Amino acid sequence: MPRITHRVGALLLPLVLLTVAACSAGPSDRPAVAYRGAEQQVPSEPPAPKPAPTPPLGPTADDALSWRDCTERTSAELAAPVPPELTFSCSRLLTSLSPPNPSGGGTARISLLSVGTGSVPLVVVDGLRGETGTTLAARWALRLPPEVLSTFKIIGVDRRGLGRSEPVECAPPADRAAIVGFDPRADRREQIDRLLNSVRSASQECLLELSGRAQAYDTWRAASDLEELRIELGVPKLHAIGRGGGSRVLTTYSERYPDSVGRMVLDGAPDPSLDALRRTRQRAENAESTFDAFAAACAENAPCPLGPDPRRSLDELVERSRGAPLPGPGSPVTAGEIVRATLHGLADPSRWPRLVHALDKALHGDGGGIAEMIAPLVSGDTHGPAGLDSRMITRCNDTALRLPPQRSTEIAATWNDRYPLFGGVFAQQLIRCSLWPLPRQPVPAPSDPSLPPVPVIATAHDPFTPAEGTRSMASQLAAGVTITWQGSGHGAIGRSRCVTGNVSRFLVHGAVPAADTVCPA
Structure with a gap:
């Protein structure tokens, strides 16, 4: 027996040595464990980084840009009274195109x-819809408190490819007109295929004309442009306001250049937690509620020119126009143009009387008012060429969603039933990207836990950045503070005195608004 015991011990010894050697062969990834008496002590996880404090305004700009007076031109474009003491200057920033194709x-x-007469730059960035950043900055200058204009030099930025920033114009006019005017209630495969033919032709022409630059128009590179602007302005931090899609430019900027983030405000923001399909469906739902707010406002000024039930009036107008387009200046006005003009008109309540007038004329057989409202998208205006091309290209470069024809047909049918006024046109926005190359650089969601406080403004009835999605954006920021305006339209700054006051105090004095502030309509 003793000999057996020794033999077992001899066999076990190499195994023990191998086990010890394996455990001591390299550093362990497990946390160190300490013992105090018989009690095991495991160190706690390190605390998460805290949000940074509100950044100081910092030094005045050491501006290297060359500015020239453009007051007369800007005043004419605003079509609104401009105080004589208010002047506008224009300039251009030369940035690296940096397309995905290295040879581009x-x-x-x-x-x-x-x-503004202040010395601290405050940058304004808009989305892809409606006014560009330069026009938005000029219009806000008429509505912001004097202390904002005396503290800041407000700088509006036209995103690359939009406005006067070398706007993209590449789609054949016939295809552009077909896409914008397409039947908003099309829900059969043969109908969707006709739309896809126009989309295919427009996409191919733009890819050929733009060559390697086609994918250089996106949110990722728009954020790079802001960093180059900050450097040219000679300031350590970028103070900025983003509206709608411009808010995604600022959150992308904050992810890429966190050390350069100053005081930032988001006036309506897309939900970064949703994919393109769910985000677009959310917009369709909110566009319906915004139209109801528009109809209620019309009824308050009784009698409403659109009748006792504006929704029914518009529904009947669209249905009639599907088979018999309205006469217009130059070409007939289609049902698709009527719906799209209405959608874009909902963005600014100050222009709702103009929308009522255009729809009233259409109900009486005259499409002239609708044609005037849709012209910036189809043929352009004094601000630049047709807006469809650049918006379509930038949107497709920002999303990876590519729908096959059968799925497109199913979505169009479902949304037309669920969102009867605007479901079809939002479904067609998704179809426009079906044949575009996949993006090289996705738009990042906010993730930096050390960013400073950011006021995020949600508007109850916003057809393009629904309040639900904006609040989701605020919850994902390190220190997002939600302000909810119970009004209507795209964006609240300059429209709500309560919102504008909170934003002004934050930008000028660094006073962070109270969490979950609610501003009445």
């Missing part, structure tokens, strides 16, 4: 507008 190279010329 080249530069982008970004159009800028400044207003």
Whole structure:
């Protein structure tokens, strides 16, 4: 027996040595464990980084840009009274185009507008819809408190490819007109295929004309343009306001250049937690509620020219126009143009009387008012060429969603039933990207836990950045503070005195608004 015991011990010894050697062969990834008496002590996880404090305004700009007076031109474009003491200056920023194709190279010329007597730059970035950043900055200058204009030099930025920033114009006019005017209630495969034919032709022409630059128009590179602007302005931090899609430019900027983030405000923001399909469906739902707010406002000024039930009046107008387009200046006005003009008109309540007038004329057989409202998208205006091309290209470069024809047909049918006024046109926005190359660089969601406080403004009835999605954006920021305006339209700054006051105090004095502030309509 003793000999057996020794033999077992001899066999076990190499195994023990191998086990010890394996455990001591390299550093362990497990946390160190300490013992105090018989009690095991495991160190706690390190605390998460805290949000940074509100950044100081910092030094005045050491501006290297060349500015020229553009007051007369800007005043004419605003079509609104401009105080004589208010002047506007314009400039251009030369930035690296940096397309995904390394052989592309080249530069982008970004159009800028400044207003205000302050010495600290405050940058304004808009989305893809409606006014560009330069026009938005000029219009806000008429509505912001004097202390904002005396503290800041407000600088509006036209995103690359939009406005006067070398706007993209590449789609054949016939295809552009077909896409914008397409039947908003099309829900059969043969109908969707006709739309896809126009989309295919427009996409191929733009890819050929733009060559390697086609995918250089996106949110990722728009954020790079802001960093180059900050450097040219000679300031350590970028103070900025983003509206709608411009808010995604600012959150992308904060992810890429966290050390350069100053005081930032988001006036309506897309939900970063949703994919393109769910985000677009959310917009369709909110566009319906915004139209109801528009109809209620019309009824308050009784009698409403659109009748006792504006929704029914519009529904009947669209249905009639599907088979018999309205006469218009130059070409007939289609049902698709009527719905799209209405959708874009809902964005600004100050222009709702104009929308009522255009729809009233259409109900009486005259499409002239609708044609005037849709012209910036189809043929352009004094601000630049047709807006459809650049919006379609930038949107497709920002999303990876590519729908096959059968799925497109199913979505169009479902949304037309669920969102009867606007479901079809939102479904068609998704179809426009079906044949575009997949993006090279996705738009990042906010993730930096050390960013400073950011006021995020949600508008109850916003057809393009629904309040639900904006609040979701605020919850994902390190220190997002939600302000909810119970009004209507795209964006609240300059429209709500309560919102504008909270934003002004934050920007000028660094006073962070109370969490979950609610501003009445």
